[in-house]
Amino acid sequence: MRYQRPKGTADILPGDSELWQFVESTARAIFRTYRYQEIRTPMFESYDVFSRTSGDTSDIVTKEMYDFMDKGDRHLALRPEGTAGVVRAFIENKLYGPETQKPYKVYYMGPMFRYERPQSGRQRQFHQIGVEAFGSDDPALDVEVIAMGMQLLNELGLHDLKLVINTLGDADTRENYRQALINFLEPHFDELSEDSQNRLHKNPLRVLDSKDPKDQEFVADAPSILDFLTSEARSHFDQVEATLTALGIDFTVDPDMVRGLDYYNHTIFEIMSNSKSLGEGYTTVLAGGRYNGLVEELGGPEMAGVGFGMGIERVVLLMKDAGVTLPELDQLDVYVVGITEDTSAMTLQLTEAVRQAGMTADRDYLGRKAKAQFKTANKQNARYTMTVGDVELENRTVNLKLMATGEEIIVPVDAVFADFNRVLSDFADEE
RNA sequence: GCGGUAGUGGUGAAGUGGUUAACACACCGGAUUGUGGUUCCGGCACGCGUGGGUUCGAUUCCCAUCUACCGCCCCA
Numbered sequence: 001m002r003y004q005r006p007k008g009t010a011d012i013l014p015g016d017s018e019l020w021q022f023v024e025s026t027a028r029a030i031f032r033t034y035r036y037q038e039i040r041t042p043m044f045e046s047y048d049v050f051s052r053t054s055g056d057t058s059d060i061v062t063k064e065m066y067d068f069m070d071k072g073d074r075h076l077a078l079r080p081e082g083t084a085g086v087v088r089a090f091i092e093n094k095l096y097g098p099e100t101q102k103p104y105k106v107y108y109m110g111p112m113f114r115y116e117r118p119q120s121g122r123q124r125q126f127h128q129i130g131v132e133a134f135g136s137d138d139p140a141l142d143v144e145v146i147a148m149g150m151q152l153l154n155e156l157g158l159h160d161l162k163l164v165i166n167t168l169g170d171a172d173t174r175e176n177y178r179q180a181l182i183n184f185l186e187p188h189f190d191e192l193s194e195d196s197q198n199r200l201h202k203n204p205l206r207v208l209d210s211k212d213p214k215d216q217e218f219v220a221d222a223p224s225i226l227d228f229l230t231s232e233a234r235s236h237f238d239q240v241e242a243t244l245t246a247l248g249i250d251f252t253v254d255p256d257m258v259r260g261l262d263y264y265n266h267t268i269f270e271i272m273s274n275s276k277s278l279g280e281g282y283t284t285v286l287a288g289g290r291y292n293g294l295v296e297e298l299g300g301p302e303m304a305g306v307g308f309g310m311g312i313e314r315v316v317l318l319m320k321d322a323g324v325t326l327p328e329l330d331q332l333d334v335y336v337v338g339i340t341e342d343t344s345a346m347t348l349q350l351t352e353a354v355r356q357a358g359m360t361a362d363r364d365y366l367g368r369k370a371k372a373q374f375k376t377a378n379k380q381n382a383r384y385t386m387t388v389g390d391v392e393l394e395n396r397t398v399n400l401k402l403m404a405t406g407e408e409i410i411v412p413v414d415a416v417f418a419d420f421n422r423v424l425s426d427f428a429d430e431e
Numbered sequence: 432g433c434g435g436u437a438g439u440g441g442u443g444a445a446g447u448g449g450u451u452a453a454c455a456c457a458c459c460g461g462a463u464u465g466u467g468g469u470u471c472c473g474g475c476a477c478g479c480g481u482g483g484g485u486u487c488g489a490u491u492c493c494c495a496u497c498u499a500c501c502g503c504c505c506c507a
Contacts, residue, residue: 004498007497063432063505064506114505114507117504117505118498118499121506121507122505122507127507206505211503259506270507279501283506284506285507311506312507314507337466368459369460370465371466371467372460373466373467375466375467378468385466385467387465387466390465399465401466408466
């Protein structure tokens with residue numbers, strides 16, 4: 001094969017694209033009810049937008065970014081996630097200004113890029129649907145975002161999910177906890193896994209997340225971030241928990257949960273599935289949290305933010321695994337059969353007439369015999385066939401057949417052109 | 432970036448160091464003139480991911496490379 005798609009990319013073909021459209025339209029419908037509006041930002045941004053927001057030590061920045069210099073010697077990067085670009089746009093367009101309602105609520109959907117090893121549910125170009133809400137510190141908004149994510153997954157037919165939440169607290173919380181964690185782990189430095197040794201000073205919270213069984217033994221006794229929360233952080237998180245409970249949303253608190261992006265603080269959450277389609281164990285399909293310093297970090301005013309991102313590839317895998325079925329939308333109403341070459345113009349006219357009446361129609365374009373055309377009509381589950389041969393051409397009629405019963409009638413072509421719906425209802429009345 | 436498994440037609444797959452690469456599904460055509468199912472008959476890989484090498488000869492052995500999948504890292 002001469003050409004093949006780049007590693008870690010996928011062609012989404014008919015058969016799958018319907019599922020994608022369903023995911024996207026469901027998301028749009030739900031976001032609308034929550035009053036989130038769509039924002040579309042570029043697929044690439046200045047490299048600094050991402051390095052500044054994701055954190056210099058994050059894996060995304062250090063090894064997963066698709067970055068390049070353009071012909072004008074600008075350092076650009078394909079977006080590895082959606083939030084940074086939205087925040088940049090929020091600031092650049094001065095959406096923090098008094099004329100916009102707060103919280104300012106937007107959603108996006110589109111491709112993201114990360115240079116990494118492909119696996120089930122992980123690609124170099126993948127797609128996310130995400131939401132962001134700016135300008136409110138209210139814990140109820142954290143919960144609204146979580147509830148919206150949950151509802152989205154539920155309406156996509158996914159129910160066997162678990163919601164895990166945690167808090168990273170505010171800046172003081174984090175600094176205190178970071179130090180405590182380093183103090184706790186340092187004496188065991190030599191016993192930690194190599195990965196964790198690297199992580200200890202770079203990003204000690206990561207050690208909590210280690211899958212190495214030996215690391216996990218230490219981690220079990222490590223101090224919990226929940227014991228280091230400032231009173232404000234404590235209060236924020238308590239309200240999140242209380243509000244989730246009030247809404248009847250089940251959740252568990254995992255004090256060891258961390259995020260891949262450095263910009264999060266306060267509430268963070270993940271909605272996970274343990275479906276085998278995504279490999280062993282629980283895999284995150286939707287994740288997010290609060291990022292109160294981010295707007296300021298990119299040069300905007302002090303403005304709170306909270307949001308989530310959902311991986312479409314993963315959701316699609318889960319839906320297939322769960323056997324989610326879509327309503328049949330592409331029913332073929334009429335297949336027009338032409339017997340001879342002379343009928344070609346007429347069959348196309350008839351096909352168009354059906355389409356203009358708002359129904360779906362198709363015909364043969366391979367010059368095949370009547371029998372083969374009927375086979376095709378049958379295979380495609382056509383409700384009706386319309387047959388035109390020399391006789392019909394002569395009489396300006398067509399033979400209309402209801403495939404389910406085999407019943408046929410002869411109707412004038414002009415009736416079809418004038419009002420095909422009428423022709424069908426008359427046909428139905430005769431039965 | 433590291434480790435492992437795999438790569439034969441549209442699909443699922445069998446196969447061997449040496450004449451025409453099984454079988455099934457799908458698809459196309461036919462079984463007396465313009466009608467759908469079943470059945471029957473026929474057609475359908477100048478080629479065994481790509482590039483080298485070993486050999487008289489390789490799809491089958493070796494090396495490299497690409498891609499997919501799995502695990503690690505990380506993550507949606």
